[in-house]
Amino acid sequence: MAETWDAIVIGAGVIGASVARELAAKGFGTLSVDRLPAASYGSTANSCAIVRPYYSTTHGSAVAYESHFYWKDWEAFCGVADERGMAAYNNCGCLVTKTGHNGFLEGILAIMDEIGCPYEELTAARMKERVPSISTASYDRPRRTDDPLFGQPDGGRLAGAVFFPTGGYISDPQLAGHNVQRAAEARGATFRFNTTVTAIRRRAGRVLGVTVDGGEDLDAPVVVNVAGPHSSKVNAMAGLAGATRITTRALRHEVAHVPAPEGFDVGKDGVVFSDSQIGAYSRPETGNHMLIGSEDPACDEREWVDADDYLTEFTGMWTALVMRQAQRFPGLGVPGRARGAVDLYDVTEDWGPIYDKSDLEGFYLAIGTSGNQFKNAPVAGEMMANLIEACQNGRDHDAEPVTHRLAHIGRDVDMAFFSRNREINENSSFSVLG
Numbered sequence: 001m002a003e004t005w006d007a008i009v010i011g012a013g014v015i016g017a018s019v020a021r022e023l024a025a026k027g028f029g030t031l032s033v034d035r036l037p038a039a040s041y042g043s044t045a046n047s048c049a050i051v052r053p054y055y056s057t058t059h060g061s062a063v064a065y066e067s068h069f070y071w072k073d074w075e076a077f078c079g080v081a082d083e084r085g086m087a088a089y090n091n092c093g094c095l096v097t098k099t100g101h102n103g104f105l106e107g108i109l110a111i112m113d114e115i116g117c118p119y120e121e122l123t124a125a126r127m128k129e130r131v132p133s134i135s136t137a138s139y140d141r142p143r144r145t146d147d148p149l150f151g152q153p154d155g156g157r158l159a160g161a162v163f164f165p166t167g168g169y170i171s172d173p174q175l176a177g178h179n180v181q182r183a184a185e186a187r188g189a190t191f192r193f194n195t196t197v198t199a200i201r202r203r204a205g206r207v208l209g210v211t212v213d214g215g216e217d218l219d220a221p222v223v224v225n226v227a228g229p230h231s232s233k234v235n236a237m238a239g240l241a242g243a244t245r246i247t248t249r250a251l252r253h254e255v256a257h258v259p260a261p262e263g264f265d266v267g268k269d270g271v272v273f274s275d276s277q278i279g280a281y282s283r284p285e286t287g288n289h290m291l292i293g294s295e296d297p298a299c300d301e302r303e304w305v306d307a308d309d310y311l312t313e314f315t316g317m318w319t320a321l322v323m324r325q326a327q328r329f330p331g332l333g334v335p336g337r338a339r340g341a342v343d344l345y346d347v348t349e350d351w352g353p354i355y356d357k358s359d360l361e362g363f364y365l366a367i368g369t370s371g372n373q374f375k376n377a378p379v380a381g382e383m384m385a386n387l388i389e390a391c392q393n394g395r396d397h398d399a400e401p402v403t404h405r406l407a408h409i410g411r412d413v414d415m416a417f418f419s420r421n422r423e424i425n426e427n428s429s430f431s432v433l434g
């Protein structure tokens with residue numbers, strides 16, 4: 001006889017574990033299945049784990065701002081002591097340059113005002129006082145490093161920047177995922193690792209459960225796809241390829257891990273930094289280092305890949321990241337040996353996630369996290385569990401969308417915003433910034 005569960009969660013990354021935690025808290029007998037040997041060993045492990053409140057939409061920003069409060073009080077949220085220790089939130093804040101590319105942040109600041117999120121506008125001179133090793137030279141746009149104009153300022157000066165105090169980063173994203181696993185287990189959830197889902201079983205438009213490698217069947221009336229960059233493969237197993245307006249694809253990315261520029265003290269000057277003139281973002285890393293990631297500038301070709309078959313070595317993308325960052329931090333050297341991470345985003349057409357039901361009854365989606373949903377994991381877990389509970393109790397979420405209360409900031413979020421069949425969000429940055 002097949003083992004029977006109330007809910008099976010495919011994937012034990014930080015969002016999968018969060019969904020398991022919240023379902024278990026609601027009394028679902030929950031099994032999480034992951035092909036890897038431990039929680040958050042997939043794309044979560046290589047996340048830059050930046051927490052920031054600004055997105056291109058009110059709902060996106062509200063969920064992100066709300067999430068800050070969960071990380072602030074992480075131990076209380078987990079409610080359990082992890083034998084490996086607890087992940088730390090470095091609430092150093094985020095500094096974002098005002099550029100023509102981001103509309104000088106006017107749209108974002110209007111959203112911040114709407115949701116009551118604090119910020120401070122800085123002149124270029126004030127920004128330099130705050131982070132002395134920064135250059136305030138202006139660049140017209142991000143360029144490829146083989147462009148003859150690469151590295152040449154346009155003769156102007158940066159218009160300034162905005163500092164968002166409710167942001168920062170999580171020092172160890174894998175540990176954060178492990179914390180959530182322990183929190184889920186304390187609420188009764190079970191985790192099975194080294195176990196790959198090979199088929200989704202269904203009958204008469206309803207999900208029956210999954211089959212895992214070795215041929216074992218596991219039954220459940222609820223199955224949740226939280227498979228990260230493998231999400232489209234899992235949807236295909238459920239017969240849902242082509243069934244949604246918004247789809248997901250795996251996008252390869254590199255992150256550079258380099259010593260901080262000369263004169264830069266991570267402890268004193270370290271902030272999350274985002275600059276659309278150079279097409280890069282960064283955050284402090286231990287040992288006076290910096291992590292640098294790409295903001296997907298238009299000059300770069302996107303590397304859509306098969307999640308099971310992609311290049312895991314560094315390429316010219318790594319060098320370009322460091323050279324772009326050196327435009328803003330002239331003291332930054334390009335190390336001879338590349339260090340950092342190569343991993344995949346699970347990207348939708350508008351770079352926003354899908355938190356939704358599906359056309360297969362009992363089969364749910366927490367996918368398309370587009371390189372920007374680590375921060376939202378605790379809230380995403382709650383939203384998904386509420387949505388699943390409502391749908392299992394007979395609610396038609398497509399016709400009557402579930403709303404979710406963001407308790408810390410006192411707002412409701414309409415979950416239709418995360419629909420698999422939404423119109424593409426034309427306000428999106430169409431980049432990792434969402």
Ligand SMILES: Cc1cc2nc3c(=O)[nH]c(=O)nc-3n(C[C@H](O)[C@H](O)[C@H](O)COP(=O)(O)OP(=O)(O)OC[C@H]3O[C@@H](n4cnc5c(N)ncnc54)[C@H](O)[C@@H]3O)c2cc1C
Pocket residue numbers: 010011012013014015016017033034035036040041042043044045046047048049050051195196197198226227228229230234253254255293341342343344345366369370371372373374375376
């Ligand atoms: C380089 C990089 C930098 C990032 N930086 C940030 C950032 O600064 N801030 C931010 O908010 N977000 C960031 N993100 C995004 C964030 O890390 C992800 O949105 C988040 O970790 C996704 O969590 P998840 O649980 O959905 O997926 P994952 O962590 O990818 O977990 C999915 C799990 O599903 C499992 N799985 C897949 N298929 C199967 C199967 N058939 N059977 C069993 N198990 C399966 C996998 O093994 C994996 O463990 C970044 C991502 C990357 C890659």
